[in-house]
Amino acid sequence: MGLESELMTTKKAAESWGITARRVQILCNKGLVEGAIKMDRTWIIPKGSAKPIDGRTKAAKQNKRGEAGT
Numbered sequence: 001m002g003l004e005s006e007l008m009t010t011k012k013a014a015e016s017w018g019i020t021a022r023r024v025q026i027l028c029n030k031g032l033v034e035g036a037i038k039m040d041r042t043w044i045i046p047k048g049s050a051k052p053i054d055g056r057t058k059a060a061k062q063n064k065r066g067e068a069g070t
Contacts, residue, residue, distance in 0.1 A: 010043050017051040027052050 008016070010024040013033075017024070028036040028043040032052040036045045053060045 006047055007044050008047050010045070013045050013049070019051075 010021045010028070013024045014021040024033070024045075025043060027033050028038070028045070033043075033045055034049050036043050036049065038044075053063065055061070
């Protein structure tokens with residue numbers, strides 16, 4: 001197996017997670033994507049990485065405070 005089967009670009013992660021490639025780059029820059037590595041100007045992400053919780057949503061803010069979701 002080659003590395004292509006184990007890694008994905010920000011574009012592929014964006015398609016998989018349902019967000020823009022730019023948002024994936026921002027999450028990588030903030031260190032929120034586990035296992036992401038920056039090579040030159042490109043982020044390389046392991047295929048098994050989960051989409052980080054979007055801290056801008058109401059549910060994420062409630063989760064941060066320890067409140068139960070509805």
